[in-house]
Amino acid sequence: MEIQEIHARLAREFPDAVEAPPEVTSGETFLKVTAASIQDVCRFLKTESDLEFDSLMSLSGVDYPPEELVVVYHLCSTLRRHRVVLKVFVPREDPKLPTVSSVWPTANWHEREAYDLFGIRFLGHPGLRRILLPHDWEGHPLRKDYVFPTEYRGIKCHD
Amino acid sequence: MTRKREFKSQEIYVNMGPQHPSTHGVLRLMLRTDGEIVSDVAPMIGYLHRCAEKYGESGTYQMMIPYTDRMDYLAGMNCNWAYCLAAEKLGNVVVPERAEYIRIVMGELNRIASHLIAFGTYGLDLGAFTPFFYALDEREKILDLFEMVCGARLTYSYFRIGGVSQDLPEGWEQRCNQFIDDFRLRMKEFNDLLSHNYIFIKRTADVGVISPAMAIDYGCTGPVLRGSGVRWDLRIDEAYSLYDRFRFQIPIGRGEKGAIGDSWDRYMVRIREMEQSCDIIKQALRGLPDTGEYRAKVPKVFKPPKGEVYVRSESSKGELGFYLISDGTDRPYRVKARSPSLSNLCVLPAISEGMMIADLVATLGSLDIVMGEIDR
Numbered sequence: 001m002e003i004q005e006i007h008a009r010l011a012r013e014f015p016d017a018v019e020a021p022p023e024v025t026s027g028e029t030f031l032k033v034t035a036a037s038i039q040d041v042c043r044f045l046k047t048e049s050d051l052e053f054d055s056l057m058s059l060s061g062v063d064y065p066p067e068e069l070v071v072v073y074h075l076c077s078t079l080r081r082h083r084v085v086l087k088v089f090v091p092r093e094d095p096k097l098p099t100v101s102s103v104w105p106t107a108n109w110h111e112r113e114a115y116d117l118f119g120i121r122f123l124g125h126p127g128l129r130r131i132l133l134p135h136d137w138e139g140h141p142l143r144k145d146y147v148f149p150t151e152y153r154g155i156k157c158h159d
Numbered sequence: 160m161t162r163k164r165e166f167k168s169q170e171i172y173v174n175m176g177p178q179h180p181s182t183h184g185v186l187r188l189m190l191r192t193d194g195e196i197v198s199d200v201a202p203m204i205g206y207l208h209r210c211a212e213k214y215g216e217s218g219t220y221q222m223m224i225p226y227t228d229r230m231d232y233l234a235g236m237n238c239n240w241a242y243c244l245a246a247e248k249l250g251n252v253v254v255p256e257r258a259e260y261i262r263i264v265m266g267e268l269n270r271i272a273s274h275l276i277a278f279g280t281y282g283l284d285l286g287a288f289t290p291f292f293y294a295l296d297e298r299e300k301i302l303d304l305f306e307m308v309c310g311a312r313l314t315y316s317y318f319r320i321g322g323v324s325q326d327l328p329e330g331w332e333q334r335c336n337q338f339i340d341d342f343r344l345r346m347k348e349f350n351d352l353l354s355h356n357y358i359f360i361k362r363t364a365d366v367g368v369i370s371p372a373m374a375i376d377y378g379c380t381g382p383v384l385r386g387s388g389v390r391w392d393l394r395i396d397e398a399y400s401l402y403d404r405f406r407f408q409i410p411i412g413r414g415e416k417g418a419i420g421d422s423w424d425r426y427m428v429r430i431r432e433m434e435q436s437c438d439i440i441k442q443a444l445r446g447l448p449d450t451g452e453y454r455a456k457v458p459k460v461f462k463p464p465k466g467e468v469y470v471r472s473e474s475s476k477g478e479l480g481f482y483l484i485s486d487g488t489d490r491p492y493r494v495k496a497r498s499p500s501l502s503n504l505c506v507l508p509a510i511s512e513g514m515m516i517a518d519l520v521a522t523l524g525s526l527d528i529v530m531g532e533i534d535r
Contacts, residue, residue, distance in 0.1 A: 054375050056378060057480060057497060058469060058495065059481055081396070109501060130207060133515050
């Protein structure tokens with residue numbers, strides 16, 4: 001199924017929650033979904049018999065200062081052989097959105113990674129804590145304005 | 160006459176790792192156990208985190224290639240390849256035919272090398288020492304072949320955006336052909352040593368069973384997914400490079416020794432994949448054009464147009480994907496690596512409840528994880 005069809009399908013079910021895919025000159029396009037409805041949209045995409053997005057390939061954060069953080073979901077259906085990209089834009093000051101780890105269990109660790117490196121909070125996540133960095137690390141390194149620390153627990157680092 | 164004794168049992172927490180021979184790198188498993196029975200496993204990762212994605216954003220597109228080597232350091236060629244595929248799609252680069260054939264040969268040789276380590280260390284995990292030496296002996300010959308083409312034995316950086324860094328040296332094809340012929344004969348020894356060994360089967364059959372639905376839900380890919388009986392291989396299902404010209408089988412777990420998706424099935428998928436890789440290499444060496452470019456003309460300052468791509472390829476561990484965003488400059492705005500080992504490991508807590516500690520070792524080994532790729 002092409003992305004326009006998927007959009008039409010979602011727009012019927014969730015009016016106002018999904019925007020039409022923007023025209024891109026190069027690369028892949030995406031569907032913009034509102035933060036509040038991402039969990040319902042994902043569950044719909046996974047369970048509906050003509051969509052069957054059974055696999056979450058990747059979940060990534062992207063930082064667009066000064067306003068927004070984006071969570072990108074790359075979905076694929078191993079049964080129907082189609083894929084789609086979803087994006088949720090959240091404010092940089094207070095980035096939070098519902099978790100999809102109840103839809104695809106693999107999202108659990110991917111969301112922890114996005115929390116760890118971008119500081120995005122996933123509401124309803126079963127154990128949202130740092131995954132790659134130490135638990136007492138300060139800041140979220142993949143944000144564009146991240147300032148590199150000069151010391152960690154008495155270990156000095158040089159430029 | 161025996162006297163009945165009352166045993167008091169109590170749950171305790173045990174650290175397995177981060178320095179533990181069976182965790183395949185610096186992985187720490189927090190176990191909650193009651194005697195030998197595991198009631199909960201919590202993997203703690205991140206000991207090998209080297210900010211690869213941050214580095215990716217701070218350098219040019221080409222500068223990321225050496226970092227990809229250090230992700231899955233047992234299959235550096237496959238990691239180079241996945242990244243270059245993404246950069247090429249982003250920049251609309253067409254790779255010459257000769258380069259594609261060279262890439263396929265390297266990718267498949269590295270797949271064999273990586274599966275050999277999986278085979279050897281899995282034997283070690285379960286107490287069989289000899290297979291490891293047989294595996295390393297063969298792997299050394301593959302590394303010799305790699306050394307001939309790029310000078311490196313572990314971190315190759317042989318792939319470039321648009322092709323490979325240099326052409327094959329004189330006589331390389333014959334040597335590679337000879338290796339494959341010899342290797343096919345050695346495969347029988349591997350099976351005699353380990354695959355059909357009675358103790359090995361007892362240790363792995365019906366252990367750590369992953370159902371097909373569970374494997375997909377947890378994002379398992381590669382031999383772990385195929386071990387559960389799902390016929391899914393990106394080389395065929397989303398044929399990239401020139402894989403659509405090749406004829407080969409996708410081995411899947413069939414539950415020959417126990418349930419479908421047990422540790423033996425995952426192990427056996429890797430052994431059979433090595434045979435298939437031999438077939439692919441033979442076909443590629445036959446089809447390799449004698450003349451032609453080994454690298455497309457790509458400008459030194461590589462500036463792909465604004466846009467984004469997610470490209471995935473079948474590495475030896477599973478689906479290795481790169482998500483690249485270009486803002487039109489010579490540096491990527493965002494580099495995200497989707498590593499197969501991370502998703503393959505996150506299924507472990509779900510399948511290990513109620514398992515013996517020794518079986519946990521057998522299960523973990525059968526997932527064939529590489530920490531460099533998980534922590535990045």
